[in-house]
Amino acid sequence: MQYLVSVIHDTPNPTTPAEQAAIEVFDDRLKAEGHWVFAGGLNLPGTATVIDNRGGEAMFTDGPFLESKEYLAGFWIIEAPDLDVALKLATEGSKACNAKIEVRPFQ
Amino acid sequence: MSVAGVREAITQACHEEWARVVASLTRRFGDLDIAEEAAAEAFAAAVQRWPADGVPPSPGAWLTTTANRKAIDRIRRENKRGDKHKEAQMLSADDPPEPPGAIGDERLRLIFTCCHPALAMQTRVALTLRMVAGLTVPEIARAFLVQETAMGRRITRAKAKIKAARIPYRVPSAADLPARVGGVLAVLYLVFNEGYLATGPGTDPVRHDLTAEAIRLTRLIRALLPHDGEVAGLLALMLLTEARRTARVSASGELVTLDEQDRGTWDAALIAEGHRLVRERLAAGVAPGRYQILAAISAVHTSARDIRDTDWPQVVALYDQLARLDPSPVIALNRAIAVAELDGPEVALAAIGRLEDTLAGYHAYHATRADLLRRLGRSQESRAAYGKAIELAGNTAETAYLTRRRDQLP
Numbered sequence: 001m002q003y004l005v006s007v008i009h010d011t012p013n014p015t016t017p018a019e020q021a022a023i024e025v026f027d028d029r030l031k032a033e034g035h036w037v038f039a040g041g042l043n044l045p046g047t048a049t050v051i052d053n054r055g056g057e058a059m060f061t062d063g064p065f066l067e068s069k070e071y072l073a074g075f076w077i078i079e080a081p082d083l084d085v086a087l088k089l090a091t092e093g094s095k096a097c098n099a100k101i102e103v104r105p106f107q
Numbered sequence: 108m109s110v111a112g113v114r115e116a117i118t119q120a121c122h123e124e125w126a127r128v129v130a131s132l133t134r135r136f137g138d139l140d141i142a143e144e145a146a147a148e149a150f151a152a153a154v155q156r157w158p159a160d161g162v163p164p165s166p167g168a169w170l171t172t173t174a175n176r177k178a179i180d181r182i183r184r185e186n187k188r189g190d191k192h193k194e195a196q197m198l199s200a201d202d203p204p205e206p207p208g209a210i211g212d213e214r215l216r217l218i219f220t221c222c223h224p225a226l227a228m229q230t231r232v233a234l235t236l237r238m239v240a241g242l243t244v245p246e247i248a249r250a251f252l253v254q255e256t257a258m259g260r261r262i263t264r265a266k267a268k269i270k271a272a273r274i275p276y277r278v279p280s281a282a283d284l285p286a287r288v289g290g291v292l293a294v295l296y297l298v299f300n301e302g303y304l305a306t307g308p309g310t311d312p313v314r315h316d317l318t319a320e321a322i323r324l325t326r327l328i329r330a331l332l333p334h335d336g337e338v339a340g341l342l343a344l345m346l347l348t349e350a351r352r353t354a355r356v357s358a359s360g361e362l363v364t365l366d367e368q369d370r371g372t373w374d375a376a377l378i379a380e381g382h383r384l385v386r387e388r389l390a391a392g393v394a395p396g397r398y399q400i401l402a403a404i405s406a407v408h409t410s411a412r413d414i415r416d417t418d419w420p421q422v423v424a425l426y427d428q429l430a431r432l433d434p435s436p437v438i439a440l441n442r443a444i445a446v447a448e449l450d451g452p453e454v455a456l457a458a459i460g461r462l463e464d465t466l467a468g469y470h471a472y473h474a475t476r477a478d479l480l481r482r483l484g485r486s487q488e489s490r491a492a493y494g495k496a497i498e499l500a501g502n503t504a505e506t507a508y509l510t511r512r513r514d515q516l517p
Contacts, residue, residue, distance in 0.1 A: 039300075082274070083223075083275065084283075104272075105273065
């Protein structure tokens with residue numbers, strides 16, 4: 001079972017070196033325990049472009065699809081047998097990156 | 108057997124067997140939805156067949172077998188329709204079985220799944236009442252003054268989340284158990300309090316159906332986790348509160364406060380059982396949690412034959428102990444009420460003055476303040492405080508009581 005673990009920021013402050021170090025320790029743990037699938041940090045929402053090609057003519061919009069104070073700053077995709085394990089890992093992850101986290105199952 | 112006798116047997120079977128049937132079906136088929144529907148069909152079959160065929164010698168076994176058959180029928184029907192996803196959607200219950208003992212009871216898995224922290228509190232309550240207590244969706248909707256369709260959706264969404272997010276169907280590990288039991292007890296206490304302090308303009312001031320259901324479920328948890336002090340504490344607290352239920356509301360539907368209650372009408376058997384549990388916890392010599400302390404406070408109140416005999420120093424000491432565990436303003440407010448009896452209303456009023464910022468929206472804060480001001484002869488301020496309390500109170504008996512008290516001010 002795979003879960004998307006989203007990192008939600010509400011300030012545009014960059015990750016501190018201490019947070020970065022803690023994230024790496026957490027990443028290593030995920031890999032060592034077989035939970036790691038993929039992860040990545042994202043640039044600020046202002047760097048996003050939204051494309052809508054539903055009408056046949058592609059429309060480009062500068063900026064994120066949703067304007068809000070909270071934004072997706074990065075994510076992990078983890079492998080876990082059930083939600084309890086995923087929530088435990090996410091609890092550690094939240095501490096490591098010092099941010100709120102959402103856990104959502106893949107279909 | 109008479110018709111009434113059969114109906115009685117079915118009600119009893121529902122109380123005793125519903126959770127067991129749902130739990131064992133969930134374990135077998137890995138699907139709460141199938142388990143719930145098959146259990147409901149089995150009980151419907153009992154309603155249809157028992158009056159003619161007689162109550163089977165082992166109602167539980169009959170219901171389990173019938174429900175199993177219904178579940179298999181449904182799965183076959185769905186497989187014929189080409190639903191091959193069933194297996195992929197099974198709940199994860201493939202962990203090794205727990206060692207035998209109380210903790211291995213199937214019903215515990217069910218309770219912990221329904222009270223999972225990833226579900227909203229209201230959802231946990233609804234799911235527990237449906238899956239564990241066997242209340243119907245309309246009954247639960249009525250209990251919480253929610254539209255039936257909305258309650259149905261809430262339960263359906265919860266089952267979908269349990270399945271999709273794979274909330275496990277198991278008893279938490281020993282390390283997680285205390286916190287998770289705490290979560291279950293919070294659900295049961297909420298059900299009890301909604302019954303005891305029912306809100307809403309058209310509702311009975313006390314909803315005995317809900318308090319009884321909460322007690323029944325807490326007894327079940329107590330049987331399954333007999334060594335958990337907080338479970339015993341919550342059961343004792345509920346029993347000692349329930350014992351005073353009939354004395355708490357007057358014939359005219361007005362709240363009767365502790366000092367004015369006819370203590371002769373308190374239920375002696377419930378009080379004896381509650382006191383026994385409190386004594387058992389005291390003898391255990393383990394630092395008590397909040398439910399055990401609340402139960403001990405209740406035990407002090409129910410030990411006094413008259414309000415004047417109440418051991419107030421003991422009550423205040425227990426509140427002090429509780430405040431160290433849970434420094435919440437509501438606990439501080441209740442402590443102040445006891446302090447008023449020990450040190451007088453002036454001291455208590457000073458103590459609750461500090462709580463105004465956080466409790467300004469809580470009717471009990473204003474009701475307490477109104478009562479203290481009344482006792483100090485400060486009628487005008489008291490009247491205003493009663494006004495605020497009446498505005499905020501949701502319980503009809505409480506509103507009636509507060510209104511009379513306000514109108515009796517000199």
